[in-house]
Amino acid sequence: MKLLTESAVNLSHTNPSVAKEQAALARRVKLRFNVRLDPSFGRFTCRGCKNLLVPGVNARVRLGHGKTTVLRVTCTDCGHVNRKIVKRPYIQSEAARKSAS
Ligand SMILES: [Zn+2]
Secondary structure (H helix, E strand, O other), rough: HHHHHHHHHHHHOOOOOHHHHHHHHHHHHHHHHHOOOOHHHHHEOOOOOEEEEOOOEEEEEEEEEOEEEEEEEOOOOOOOEEEEEEEHHHHHHHHHHHHOO
8 A cells, every 4th residue: 555655656657648647546555445545645645535635736836824734645647635733832932932022
């Protein structure tokens, strides 16, 4: 599983069509055996079209700044924006330190 996704990500840089097939295969294997992907690979899958998402190949990654930092991964295949909240504890502690002084 891990190997399939890894090679799919690597292949996407050189051979996108093969990578797509491999990602689809990895997804089928995942569904059949009901295994969960390694959490680190979760960000490589689009929630809209379930395709392989590789930043710089078929995805745009933008950071949204606010109270919480949001990582927005836009899929160029279907246009779905995959949002992910990035926890930045050190920013909070920095703010706490500023307000204390
Ligand atoms: Zn998509």
